[in-house]
Amino acid sequence: MYNSIPKRLAALRNLMETNAIEACIIPTSDSHQGEYVSSHFKFRKYLSGFTGSAGTLVVGKDKAGLWTDSRYYLQAEQELRGSGIDLFKTTLPETPCIPEWIAEMNYRSAGIDGEVFAAREVLKMIQVFNKHGVRLVDDFKPYTRVWPDRPDLPDSPFYVFPVGYAGKSVKEKLSELRAELSRQGADYLPVSGLDDIAWLFNLRGSDVDFNPVGLAFALIGPDIANLYTDKNKIDESTLAYLKENNIQLRDYSALYADLSKLPAGSGVFTDTARINYFIYKHIPSNCRRVEGTAPTTALKSIKNPVEIAGFRTAMQKEGVALVRFWRWFEAALEQGKEFYETDLVRKMSEFRLEQDHCKGDSFHSIISYNEHGAIVHYSPSESTKARILPDGYLLVDTGGQYLEGTTDITRTFSLYRGATPEEFKQDYARILKGNIALSECIFPTHTRGSQLDIMARQFLWKDLLQYGHGTCHGIGHFLNVHEGPQSIRMEENPELIKAGMVMSNEPGIYRTGKYGLRIENMMLVIEKGESEFGQFLGFETLSLCPLELKAIEKKYYTGQEIDWINAYHRFVYNRLSAFLSEEEKAWLALKTKEV
Structure with a gap:
């Protein structure tokens, strides 16, 4: 039934109509804003047939377009041929940005899965949509109805990356990170980048092709270091390692609830380019947002x-x-x-x-x-x-x-x-x-x-x-x-x-x-x-x-x-x-x- 791109797009449009959504925006990214994503998150590829590593698909009630950069122009032209999806070349000055195009098409509502969008993207989207009277639905998750054979979340185990290769212990890295958070006036840091988490905790995995990382979130505070992942991914030796370094293991889905309980008045470091919109939404309004590049990302970039x-x-x-x-x-x-x-x-x-x-x-x-x-x-x-x-x-x-x-x-x-x-x-x-x-x-x-x-x-x-x-x-x-x-x-x-x-x-x-x-x-x-x-x-x-x-x-x-x-x-x-x-x-x- 879903063996062709036009049929897949039709299935999505039917679901959009049921939910009063006139345009659906599908990015390449996952909940962790990584460039490379596991098969579980490759919804854009499934719907469009475009296999490049960067691009955003927009499916409107009567039009569809794919936005990508110059690395993929030739590839996209070939792979989109006959799909009914137009190519929009992002580096050309005449190419409209996605929210403006949606407004120009007179679509009055747009649906996204806010969990796979960077917070910064959604905040910009909201500004444009508000100006044009477009309603944004930020929790539209059409996967089950449209993608019946969607791959499961990867479940490969984490393993410890020896300090002899890493150069610094977890305790050293956490100490440096907390000092940097304090210097910038923050108490807590939600971390969603898989490579940031792997670097910080000296862990590696194999959930994403070619990248030795595993699916997880983290939350760092003055007295906490939480790792959120599927507990089946942690064997006994890795669990002992986490306990030795005062890292608490939590369920993968528990981050949002934990964020919502942060103490009033706390400073929460918010890297809107690297956390998803759901993380951003769950930071309590009575907490201070300290914005900038995540200290984990900055510290990781300087090699020891x-x-x-x-x-x-x-x-x-x-x-x-x-x-x-x-x-x-x-x-x-x-x-x-x-x-x-x-x-x-x-x-x-x-x-x-x-x-x-x-x-x-x-x-x-x-x-x-x-x-x-x-x-x-x-x-x-x-x-x-x-x-x-x-x-x-x-x-x-x-x-x-x-x-x-x-x-x-x-x-x-x-x-x-x-x-x-x-x-x-x-x-x-x-x-x-x-x-x-x-x-x-x-x-x-x-x-x-x-x-x-x-x-x-x-x-x-x-x-x-x-x-x-x-x-x-x-x-x-x-x-x-x-x-x-x-x-x-x-x-x-x-x-x-x-x-x-x-x-x-x-x-x-x-x-x-x-x-x-x-x-x-x-x-x-x-x-x-x-x-x-x-x-x-x-x-x-x-x-x-x-x-x-x-x-x-x-x-x-x-x-x-x-x-x-x-x-x-x-x-x-x-x-x-x-x-x-x-x-x-x-x-x-x-x-x-x-x-």
Whole structure:
């Protein structure tokens, strides 16, 4: 009955009509506002067929639309074809925001599940709807009636993440957190981010694909540290660990009731971007709301010395896996073996899992051939996979989860047996020069990411070129591959770039119908020194994988840039060679020879 998108939309519209709702808004997110969600929460994907990791679906009584960003324009056009759902491109100035569109369509009521929306989104929605006389229903949960085979909530167990990897004990983290709450005038902090909870309590899980986290909430106060989760997820040893650290185990659903009982006059820290609207609603009106970025998120972003050392170890392991993958692939291609993109995704995972302490991939590898590379977050599948031929381009964006740290890297390879086409060499230079410029940038403290973004884009802008995604995101320590609060992108983000943060550096260019080209390294923010003008910061490149020498044409680079490339390749060889066989070392020596 529900085997097609139009039928699913019709079922939802019937339920909307029964409840006097003229528009229903379905986000990608879950109750924890995570970027990656378990299958239980993928209602937007079920209704629309769109598989991208970002987007919001609006189903009106007679129209439907999907709002997503430039990473997914090509993918959304393909996946929405024939569904009756229009595509709205969020980065275009003429695209209306969702509440305004609902008002323009003369819909007089809108339904949402407030538990899967960030509080900030709903508060903005309410302002627009009030202006236009649109009634908001914030507890519309159509899942049971519309999604009969909805997956259950995941129930994988939590396990303790040893302090030898974490670098700080739970007691140390709780002490620092309470001190920060007090400094900001707050007594209590509700925590819904799964990675924040995993970091704070030194716990890990496997409820979300590629992310070692488990479904839970937390509530921290002067004398309490509550963990809200399904008690079946906690075995005896983990329960003993919680008791030892004075962490009280509560039912997953008990957070809202506990919030409503907080003492009058208490200061409750409220990160409206990271808590769902139901959490916000249950904070008593006689409590003070202290708004800002959740201290757990901010503290987690600054890596301690043990975590930093772990990242370096993880980079070495990932580098070995990448060398073995690339060497194997080149030899197999030379022998005329037949490959599809999906074969390479599986093979990359196999090489990675050979490394000690590897727990799997940190995201579904993006391995895209030729024109598929122009789909920024393309995910090869059995229905879309392309055959890899010796002439062309291959973009490999991949990463792993190691106990020592999380990795994320992108390289774009030329598969041409003869000369690599000049257009690609020019594009490669634009991207690599931007990557180098950002990695070499020195900047004062109190610098925001938007102030640094031009360093990576400048060589594209000079030639009237652009990419639509951000340049840098934070990366977790054996946690989520995308981590905040920091970023480097064109859009304003008030969070400062601080020493100890680990970030990506990934400019790119995407030529529809031809190829995508991206070069991504991970970087550590480090202190560079102090002068009479204040303290200054910079970056240390962590990733260990050769660049594509076949795409590097010396005439497009300055002498300093060539020096950087050669120094980077010496760094890669020196760090990896001790872990390679003689044949692998010889191969790596060729890939890192001087330009």
